Amino acid sequence: MNDYLKGLNERQREAVMTTEGPLMIVAGAGSGKTKVLTTRIAHLMAKGVDSFNILALTFTNKAAAEMKERVEHILANREARNLYIGTFHSVFARILRAEAHRIGYPNAFTIYDTDDAKSVVKAVTGELNLDVQHYKPNQVYNRISGAKNALVSPREYLVDHHIQQEDMRSNRPMIGQIYDAYAKRCFKNGAMDFDDLLYKFYELLKNFPEVLHKYQHKFKYIMIDEYQDTNPAQYEVIKLLGAAHENVCVVGDDAQSIYSFRGATIQNILQFQKDYDDAKVIKLEQNYRCTQNILAIANEVIKQNKGQIPKTLFTENETGEKIKLVRTMTDNDEGKFIADAIQELRLRNHYTNKDVAILYRTNAQSRSFEESLRRHNIPYTIFGGISFYQRKEIKDYIAYLRLIVNPKDEEALKRIINYPIRGIGKTSVDRALLAANERDMSMWEVLEQAAYFGFKGGTLTSIEEFVLMIKSFASMIDKQNAYDIAFHVGKQTGFVKELFNDKSTEGVQRYENVQELLNSIKEFVETPTNEESGEVGDKSLSAYLQQIVLLTDSDQKDPNADTVKLMTIHAAKGLEYPVVFLGGLEEGLFPNQMSLNTREELEEERRLFYVAITRAKGRLYLSYANTRYRFGQLVQSDQSRFINEIPEQYLDHSYAGGGVKNQGSKWGQGSAFERMQRGFPQGGTPASKSSAPEKTHVASLIQNNKPKEVAHTPSANFVPSDPATLAEGMRVEHQKFGFGTVQKLEGSSHNPVATILFEQNGEKKIMLNYAKLMIVN
DNA sequence: TTCCTAAACTTTTTT
DNA sequence: AGTTTAGGAA
Numbered sequence: 019m020n021d022y023l024k025g026l027n028e029r030q031r032e033a034v035m036t037t038e039g040p041l042m043i044v045a046g047a048g049s050g051k052t053k054v055l056t057t058r059i060a061h062l063m064a065k066g067v068d069s070f071n072i073l074a075l076t077f078t079n080k081a082a083a084e085m086k087e088r089v090e091h092i093l094a095n096r097e098a099r100n101l102y103i104g105t106f107h108s109v110f111a112r113i114l115r116a117e118a119h120r121i122g123y124p125n126a127f128t129i130y131d132t133d134d135a136k137s138v139v140k141a142v143t144g145e146l147n148l149d150v151q152h153y154k155p156n157q158v159y160n161r162i163s164g165a166k167n168a169l170v171s172p173r174e175y176l177v178d179h180h181i182q183q184e185d186m187r188s189n190r191p192m193i194g195q196i197y198d199a200y201a202k203r204c205f206k207n208g209a210m211d212f213d214d215l216l217y218k219f220y221e222l223l224k225n226f227p228e229v230l231h232k233y234q235h236k237f238k239y240i241m242i243d244e245y246q247d248t249n250p251a252q253y254e255v256i257k258l259l260g261a262a263h264e265n266v267c268v269v270g271d272d273a274q275s276i277y278s279f280r281g282a283t284i285q286n287i288l289q290f291q292k293d294y295d296d297a298k299v300i301k302l303e304q305n306y307r308c309t310q311n312i313l314a315i316a317n318e319v320i321k322q323n324k325g326q327i328p329k330t331l332f333t334e335n336e337t338g339e340k341i342k343l344v345r346t347m348t349d350n351d352e353g354k355f356i357a358d359a360i361q362e363l364r365l366r367n368h369y370t371n372k373d374v375a376i377l378y379r380t381n382a383q384s385r386s387f388e389e390s391l392r393r394h395n396i397p398y399t400i401f402g403g404i405s406f407y408q409r410k411e412i413k414d415y416i417a418y419l420r421l422i423v424n425p426k427d428e429e430a431l432k433r434i435i436n437y438p439i440r441g442i443g444k445t446s447v448d449r450a451l452l453a454a455n456e457r458d459m460s461m462w463e464v465l466e467q468a469a470y471f472g473f474k475g476g477t478l479t480s481i482e483e484f485v486l487m488i489k490s491f492a493s494m495i496d497k498q499n500a501y502d503i504a505f506h507v508g509k510q511t512g513f514v515k516e517l518f519n520d521k522s523t524e525g526v527q528r529y530e531n532v533q534e535l536l537n538s539i540k541e542f543v544e545t546p547t548n549e550e551s552g553e554v555g556d557k558s559l560s561a562y563l564q565q566i567v568l569l570t571d572s573d574q575k576d577p578n579a580d581t582v583k584l585m586t587i588h589a590a591k592g593l594e595y596p597v598v599f600l601g602g603l604e605e606g607l608f609p610n611q612m613s614l615n616t617r618e619e620l621e622e623e624r625r626l627f628y629v630a631i632t633r634a635k636g637r638l639y640l641s642y643a644n645t646r647y648r649f650g651q652l653v654q655s656d657q658s659r660f661i662n663e664i665p666e667q668y669l670d671h672s673y674a675g676g677g678v679k680n681q682g683s684k685w686g687q688g689s690a691f692e693r694m695q696r697g698f699p700q701g702g703t704p705a706s707k708s709s710a711p712e713k714t715h716v717a718s719l720i721q722n723n724k725p726k727e728v729a730h731t732p733s734a735n736f737v738p739s740d741p742a743t744l745a746e747g748m749r750v751e752h753q754k755f756g757f758g759t760v761q762k763l764e765g766s767s768h769n770p771v772a773t774i775l776f777e778q779n780g781e782k783k784i785m786l787n788y789a790k791l792m793i794v795n
Numbered sequence: 796t797t798c799c800t801a802a803a804c805t806t807t808t809t810t
Numbered sequence: 811a812g813t814t815t816a817g818g819a820a
Contacts, residue, residue, distance in 0.1 A: 077810070107810050132809085212810055279808060382806050385811095402809085443796060568810065588808045610807050626808080649805070650811040771820085785796095785820045796820100803815075 040294035047632035048307025126560035142199040166213035167281030172198035216251040234262035245270030249281035309338025340670035349646040353390030375595040379608040401585040598634035604655035
């Protein structure tokens with residue numbers, strides 16, 4: 019037997035050895051799923067399959083990196099380089115890069131991140147004369163995203179009765195039109211959003227049989243991780259790619275399906291056997307991760323859900339400790355309790371920082387944990403903030419690079435056309451945009467012919483200089499590497515210098531970030547193989563840009579650092595820790611208020627709870643706070659219903675939280691007494707009184723320190739006079755400040771400034787270009 | 796055009 | 811509470 023098969027149990031080995039035909043591996047939490055997948059790839063190669071013919075798709079870069087690393091480890095010196103292991107998005111983007119011209123996109127197309135996409139939505143909504151307040155870009159974008167994930171085109175969207183009814187009901191009947199305009203604009207900009215990477219790839223395979231054939235032939239063996247989280251677009255692509263050989267191996271756990279909000283449908287995994295009638299199903303039911311107690315409550319909890327693939331997880335691990343349940347008075351107490359507990363675990367139980375994870379439902383909860391950890395001097399890492407590449411200064415810098423690679427990229431253009439300030443303001447931009455839309459040209463093309471489009475004077479000169487500068491950068495693309503271009507851009511635009519000159523704390527930080535960006539580009543250029551994709555070669559600027567946009571915050575932080583890890587439960591999927599704290603187990607927070615509408619939503623929350631529990635190998639702490647600040651207001655909540663689903667025998671209530679003695683479940687259930695108190699908003703519990711100091715008085719005092727303005731109602735016949743006719747000594751009326759006398763006239767002819775002594779409001783400097791003044795006499 | 800303040804909105808989860 | 815946006819002032 020081959021060495022790599024020795025560490026596997028019987029079921030796992032069967033999964034590895036079943037290389038031909040459709041295979042579904044139902045892998046319970048901690049059952050060695052990644053091990054099976056990686057060993058299976060190694061096994062395929064040992065059997066003589068060319069690594070070139072193997073495709074493995076994951077959802078996160080982290081999972082892809084881990085899989086790749088482990089395959090390389092098993093294979094030792096054998097070639098793993100040609101393996102296609104990556105996220106759906108990165109692998110599809112890479113293929114689209116090669117084939118984009120077929121669907122009318124430039125091969126160096128831009129990938130819009132969520133911010134870019136929302137900005138485009140906002141722009142086209144405005145152009146359709148729709149109220150951006152009502153058609154909120156965020157909501158509209160989510161709706162569009164949902165459509166794409168379900169493979170609904172703008173045309174289909176507009177004629178689909180069900181969809182139209184939904185939009186009518188939400189009083190947003192024009193979303194279809196926005197979707198249509200949005201799609202057209204993205205296409206015109208040579209840009210795809212995240213969802214397009216799936217959607218356009220599907221269209222490519224669907225409409226170009228020769229392309230489909232090429233990749234069907236290439237990917238003879240396909241493996242999909244976390245299959246329960248695939249959406250219809252991903253599902254259809256897999257179906258198309260696998261249709262020729264049907265060597266499709268999916269791995270998943272229906273109990274861990276937690277991404278339906280992103281369009282994932284649990285049906286994909288439930289229906290696998292119907293899609294492939296000769297599909298083999300292997301269940302991995304032995305858990306190697308958790309103690310018996312942890313696994314027991316996980317099983318108890320998930321039992322409450324309906325319609326699962328039947329399976330029973332078991333473990334041969336030790337019983338372990340009971341699950342500690344802790345109630346605290348406030349969210350801050352919860353943070354304090356956890357920090358104290360971590361210190362105790364380190365001291366008495368020889369745990370290190372990196373053994374511990376604090377998990378929560380929403381990102382907003384990280385604040386109190388962060389604070390208490392900092393106070394206790396416990397090093398920590400938060401996963402899931404904004405990505406390094408989302409920072410403003412980095413996005414600005416990258417916008418230059420994007421524009422060089424793809425001048426049609428309007429979002430990039432708008433971002434940097436006047437940054438650093440070069441005298442091309444909003445008015446000029448709007449004019450250029452209008453001209454571009456009227457003629458169906460790109461804004462860049464309008465700028466190229468600025469004189470023809472009627473730009474004059476200083477603005478024209480500025481535009482021409484700008485266009486010339488970008489063109490000179492673009493001419494470097496074929497001759498110089500990404501780093502040299504980027505460095506040159508930073509220098510030439512004055513961008514880096516401007517940041518360097520800003521000596522404020524934030525300014526220094528921004529400058530350092532830009533230096534870090536340059537380092538990352540240098541590293542990209544100098545690393546012989548592209549670690550993300552395993553691909554040799556493409557070191558172009560556009561390759562760099564396409565890669566970084568798909569990186570998340572988590573990808574840029576070291577998971578092995580000796581720090582306590584803080585993250586949402588979603589971000590924790592696939593990970594494991596010796597000690598897990600799960601905070602905020604309160605009704606309305608977890609399960610979240612937003613997910614209480616249907617049974618399906620509640621069941622997804624429960625699966626999320628299941629995922630959270632099963633991250634823990636040894637010790638699990640569940641905590642909740644009596645009161646917590648939400649939306650800046652103190653709210654009280656009951657303990658989560660999920661706690662009630664855990665049999666009492668597994669729980670240990672004896673832990674004190676944050677100096678507050680735990681009252682046990684008698685109190686936690688929400689006693690009549692508590693409910694009564696809550697019924698009287700004026701009553702005010704001691705907690706709410708002490709935690710919510712009355713700040714309003716202080717605030718109003720500070721505001722009152724400002725010089726008071728005496729109100730003035732403009733005369734009925736108020737008509738602004740021509741500022742040019744103004745002279746010193748004249749008596750004038752201002753709409754707000756009332757009557758006054760011109761003391762002095764100064765400033766350039768472009769920007770005249772008058773100093774006026776107002777009778778009621780004292781001396782003010784008035785910019786005559788903008789303020790309205792009427793000469794009284 | 797740019798800066799400042801007040802108001803409004805946020806908070807479900809992410810490639 | 812903190813952050814982003816809109817509108818007004820200069």
